[in-house]
Amino acid sequence: MDVFGDWWHMETDTGLAHDTVLITGGLGFIGGALVESLRDETAVRVLDSDTEGEVPPGVTLIEGDIREPAVVEEAVAGVDVIFHQAALVAVKDSVARPVESHTVNVTGTLRILEAARRHDARVVVASSAAIYGEPDSVPITETDRLEPTSPYGLDKLAVDHYVRLYHELYGLETVALRYFNVYGPGQAGGDYSAVIDVFFQQARADEPITINGDGEQTRDFVHIDDVVRANRLAAETDAVGTAYNIATGESVTVSALAATIAEVVGSDSSRVYGEPREGDIRASRADISRAVADLGYEPAVDLRSGLETLRESQ
Numbered sequence: 001m002d003v004f005g006d007w008w009h010m011e012t013d014t015g016l017a018h019d020t021v022l023i024t025g026g027l028g029f030i031g032g033a034l035v036e037s038l039r040d041e042t043a044v045r046v047l048d049s050d051t052e053g054e055v056p057p058g059v060t061l062i063e064g065d066i067r068e069p070a071v072v073e074e075a076v077a078g079v080d081v082i083f084h085q086a087a088l089v090a091v092k093d094s095v096a097r098p099v100e101s102h103t104v105n106v107t108g109t110l111r112i113l114e115a116a117r118r119h120d121a122r123v124v125v126a127s128s129a130a131i132y133g134e135p136d137s138v139p140i141t142e143t144d145r146l147e148p149t150s151p152y153g154l155d156k157l158a159v160d161h162y163v164r165l166y167h168e169l170y171g172l173e174t175v176a177l178r179y180f181n182v183y184g185p186g187q188a189g190g191d192y193s194a195v196i197d198v199f200f201q202q203a204r205a206d207e208p209i210t211i212n213g214d215g216e217q218t219r220d221f222v223h224i225d226d227v228v229r230a231n232r233l234a235a236e237t238d239a240v241g242t243a244y245n246i247a248t249g250e251s252v253t254v255s256a257l258a259a260t261i262a263e264v265v266g267s268d269s270s271r272v273y274g275e276p277r278e279g280d281i282r283a284s285r286a287d288i289s290r291a292v293a294d295l296g297y298e299p300a301v302d303l304r305s306g307l308e309t310l311r312e313s314q
Contacts, residue, residue: 018042018080018235022121024066024112025086027053029187030126030179033224034083034231035059047075048086066108069115076115081235084112084125087156091130094152105155106162113166113174122173123163124234127243129180129220129284131157138218138251139287142178142243149279160243167241175234177227180247180286184224184306185313196221199258200310203267213276215255220247220285223301223309230297239294247286248299257303264307 021038025031026046035056038044045060055061064071066086076082087105088094094101109125116123130153131146148154163176183196202209230246252260255271262269291297301309 020045020079021235022047022075022079022082024048024075024082024084026059027051027055027061028085029184030182030224030227031083031085032186033184033228034085037228037232045075045079047071066111067103069111072111072115073118076112076119076121079119079121081122081124082112082116083231083235084109084123087126089152091150091152094150094155098151101151101155105152106158109159109162113162113172117166117170117172122175122235122240123166124175124177124231125159125163127160127163127176127178128153128156129178129245129247129286131160131178134281135283138283138285139249140245140285141287142245142290164241164243173240175237175240176243177230177234177246178243178286179227180220180222180245180284182224182227183221183310185309186224195219195254195257196261196307196310199261200265203262203265203269206267206269208270208272209258209262211254211258211271211273212280213254213273215253215258215271215273217254217280218251218283218285219254219257220249220251221257221303221306222247222299223306225301225306226297226299229300230291230295233295233297237295242290242294244291244295244297245286245288246291246297247288248303249286249288250303251283251285252303260304261307264304264311 020043022045023031023034024047026035027048039059047062049065051063062075088101131148133147133149148157160176163174166172167174199209258271
């Protein structure tokens with residue numbers, strides 16, 4: 001089943017003026033959404049080591065690891081833009097396997113940047129709000145303190161710096177997009193919005209929705225449609241060599257999120273509160289003014305509507 005077929009409704013005027021694009025991690029959640037958005041407009045290549053996902057018609061799949069120079073060279077040769085989404089994302093996995101996390105996230109990105117430099121391809125890279133760690137205040141701007149609290153966050157901080165350094169040193173056209181809590185159809189677990197998946201499962205089963213802590217933690221959840229839109233804008237902007245927060249600029253408490261999901265599902269699930277999760281960030285909300293000003297980015301999917309796309313896709 002094509003999980004994107006019924007819900008991909010994004011309207012955009014960000015048509016790509018490029019002949020060939022490469023999407024690393026193109027069989028994953030965000031990468032797959034990019035593939036669906038772009039495959040009817042331009043030639044799309046996917047580089048992915050996990051080939052269990054379905055490859056859409058007309059898309060060229062290159063199976064391999066972003067840490068392998070020969071594989072990356074084959075994938076990058078002749079492309080105009082690289083959307084670099086491939087990563088080891090789970091924070092808990094990075095804590096358990098920090099060396100692997102570093103080699104995938106940092107070394108793999110360096111392989112992509114070096115190949116892009118040889119072939120003069122623009123690189124749009126998935127960075128992360130994890131680079132901020134516990135913020136001093138919200139909303140979080142791109143110039144705020146960067147103190148990640150996990151190997152994954154530290155990896156993404158190194159990636160974020162490398163992306164901009166390659167522009168400064170070599171003139172490579174690069175853009176880093178610092179994703180906040182991305183959610184939407186096609187997602188199968190993961191750290192971006194695991195709480196949404198859990199709450200949906202509990203609400204559908206009319207089970208109590210379990211919340212860690214007092215539920216007053218806040219998050220900035222951004223729909224996959226808006227993340228795709230940001231990537232498309234980054235592929236065309238003249239404002240390169242810069243990092244941008246990609247979010248909604250609005251936050252919701254975890255308790256309010258649980259209540260909204262119950263309403264969307266039509267569930268009578270109660271909410272129960274447990275011990276706070278160790279290391280959980282208390283408040284998160286992005287300042288997106290730089291992305292609005294430089295990229296023309298405007299989030300278009302409010303949380304309620306976004307949650308309804310999840311209900312309809314499952």
